Amino acid sequence: MTAPTLPGRLELPALGTSALLLVTEPERLERAAAVLRAELAEIDRVCSRFRADSEISELHRAAGRPVRVSPLLAEALGAALRAAELTGGLVDPTVGAQVAALGYDRDFAQIQAANQRASRIPRQQTGGRSVHRTPARPAPGWWRLRWDPEHRELLLPRGIALDLGATAKALAADRAALRAADAAGCGVLVGLGGDLRVAGGAPVGGWRVAIADDHRVAMDSPAQTVAVTGGGVATSSIAARTWLQAGQRRHHIVDPRTGDNPAPVWRTVSVAAGSCVDANTASTAAIVLGHIAPDWLARRGLPARLVNPTGQVAHTAGWPMTEEGA
Structure with a gap:
């Protein structure tokens, strides 16, 4: 045998994560890797709001006048605006x-580095002062x-400041997987943080994908393992990418209706869909929706796994x- x-x-x-x-x-592998590296470099050059030389930063500097954008930024904007329209603004690029x-x-x-430095400073050295921020305002x-x-x-x-992070990373996974599978002529899985896309032929039994709050520990301690044979899977979490602001735990998902977490x-x-962009759009919207998210997902026929703060799971x-170990 x-x-x-x-x-x-x-x-x-x-x-800002791992690929x-x-x-x-x-x-x-190297044929597929060359495609992945190129796609990641391009999406960062075009969509990063942390790079002064990115195309989206140039767009911000040109606010108030029409600008012709590159094909990739046009695709990213189209994905973000489609997500906003499909979710009624629950996922909104103007946040x-x-x-x-x-x-x-x-x-x-x-x-993370700034939070670690702050945690090492004794409270008496700061005089016990609290940092207050401007009250949250809805997205434009x-x-x-x-x-x-x-x-x-x-x-x-x-x-208006754009943030395409909710959809641009998922778009990168979609683009990279489809193009890498075509270049390599075999089955491909691309994972970017909690965003995943498969393309080409899957292994026998499908790609075994570990699901957890944090993708960084999913392989070592999965909450569940599922088989994926096509399309995309996205996991949105308020537990993985967090920081402290004025003593309050914050995370990267924003409700556009309030401007707050x-x-x-x-x-x-976690949501499965035909593309990673659609899966990411739905998983982000579900976090924002709260209690009505299961019904919202079910009406759209989207397979999903939702975990509440105490660990109770809904599907x-x-x-x-079947959960891991069950």
Whole structure:
């Protein structure tokens, strides 16, 4: 009996998180890896709000006048605006100022380092002072953007800051997986943080994907393992990427209706869909929606796993109900 071939594997840091590439034919790993690296570099160059030289930063500096954007930024904007329309604004690209006001105003590694430094300073050295921030305000609204997709032209009103993070990373996973599978001629899995896309032929039994609050520990201590044969899976969590602001625990998901973090009804939401962008859109919207999220997902036929802060799990639309160890 011949032992099954292990997939080729590559991990690297990217987009403020980690990237994982698996291929069904190990000897074709480098072909797929070249595509992945190129896609990650391009999405960062175009969509990063932390780079002064990114295209989206240039767009912010040109606020108030129409700008013709690159094909990739046009695709990212189209994905973000589609997500906003499909969710009724629950996922909204105009939350840039709101996200920054919550403290997510630089690369996440820098936020973590600043929090670690602050935690080492004795309270008496600060005089016990508290830092207060400006009260949260709702996002301006995606419908304020004047977008002409035919001519790839956007007029960004002054005072609006874009944050494409909710969809751009998922778009990168979709693009990289599809193009890498085509270049390598084999099955491919691309994971970017909690966003995952598969393309090409899957291994026998599907790709075994570990689900957990934090993708960094999912392989070592999965809450559940599922088989994925096509499409995308996204996990949104309020437990993994957090920091302290004025003594209050914050995270990267913002309710555009309030400009603040949503109530912690769900600790983690995982969704499967035809693409990673659609899965990410739904998982983010579910965190924002709170108690009505299961019904919202079920009406759309989206398989999902939702975990509340005490660890209780709900499933929708055929998501496997067997938990790890059950």
